[in-house]
Amino acid sequence: MIRNILITGGGGYAGTVLTEFLIKRNYKVKIYDNFLYGNFLKKNKNVKIFKKDILDYKSFSKACENVDAVLHLACISNDPGFDLKPGLSKKINFDCFEKLVQISKNNGVKRFIYCSTSSVYGISKSKNIKENHPLKPLTDYNKYKGLCEPVLFKYADKNFTTVVARPATLCGYSPRCRLDITVNILTNHAYHNKEIKIFGGDQKRPNLHINDMCRAYLKLIQSSSKKVQKEVFNIGYRNLKIKEIAKIVKKTVEKFFRNQGKDQLISLTYTPSNDKRSYHINSDKIKRKLNFRPKYNIEDAVLDLCKAFKKKKLINTFADENYYNIKVLNKIYK
Secondary structure, three states: OOOEEEEEOOOOHHHHHHHHHHHOOOOEEEEEEOOOOOOOOOOOOOEEEEEOOOOOHHHHHHHOOOOOEEEEOOOOOOHHHHHHOHHHHHHHHHHOHHHHHHHHHHOOOOEEEEEOOHHHHEOOOOOOOOOOOOOEOOOHHHHHHHHHHHHHHOOOEOOEEEEEEEEOEEEOOOOOOOOOOHHHHHHHHHHHHOEEEEEOOOOEEEEEEHHHHHHHHHHHHHOOHHHHOOEEEEEOOEEEEHHHHHHHHHHHHHHHHHHOOOOOOOEEEEEOOOOOOOOOOOOHHHHHHHOOOOOOOHHHHHHHHHHHHHOOOOOOOOOOHHHOHHHHHHHHOO
C-alpha cells in the first residue's frame, strides 16, 4: 500500500493544493522544491520539506528514502519560461529526468507518476485526440515533456510501476496562485478591470479544475499496478475555444457581483492574435479504466478565484510578480 509520497515541485501552483489534498487523506508527504515563488505550504507533522534543487541528486536520493511513490511535477513550466534560458530549462525538464527515475527505483520507490502535459500533442485537426495520437509538439517545452515519457517506461518492472498523466491546462485557486494561465488570467481581469481582452479567440484549450487534478492523481496513486503500469492518461474536462471560456468567465463574475448586491457588467474586447496553438483532448480512457470523472468545472474555478479576491487572499494581482512565473524567472535569469 502506498502511504509515503514524494512530490517534486510540491511548493508550486499545483503542488501546494495537491499536498493539502493528500495530507487530509492521511498520506505522509515529502516536498522536494527550491521554492522559487515562495513557500505557501501550511506546517504539518506529516509534511517534510526538502528545499533543494532538482539537479542535486544526492539530496534527491536522501529524500527518496522510505518513499512509496514519487509524483514528479517539478519543471520549468510553459513555453515562455522554458525559452528564457533554454539550456538550463532542458537540464531541468529533460536531462536530469532519467537520473531521477533511476534514483527513485534504486531507493525502493514502488511507483513513479510523471506529470506531463496535454500540450505535447501540438496542433492537430483531429477532433478526437486520444493517448495514442502522434506527438507533434510545437515548442521545446512540449518536446522535452513528451520525450521524458518513453524514458520512464524503460524502467518499468514488477516492482516499479510507471505511469504518465497528461493534464489539461489547470484553473482555479491555489495558495501559491498563478494568474498567467487562461481561466485565471481572464478572471483576474474581469474581477478587477471589469473587462476581458481576448486575443484571437478561436484557439481551443482543454481545461481542468485544480481540485480534479488532485482527484485524478489520487486515482493514479491508489489504482492497482495492473491498471496503470506503462499507461498514459489524458486528464481534461471541457475543450472550449478561448472566446467560449471568456463568455463563461464574464457570466460567472457578473453573477458573483450580483450576489454581492452589485450590478456590474463585464465587457469583452477582441484583438487579432498570431498565437495559433490550439489543441483538445479525449479523456475517456481514465474514465473507462479508472472510473475517474471530473466533479468541478470552469464556473467553479472562476467562483473560487472571485472569493479569494474578495477575501484578500490574492492582492496586488497585477503588480505582484509572484503570480506570474515568467516575471519571476526573468529576474532570476538576468
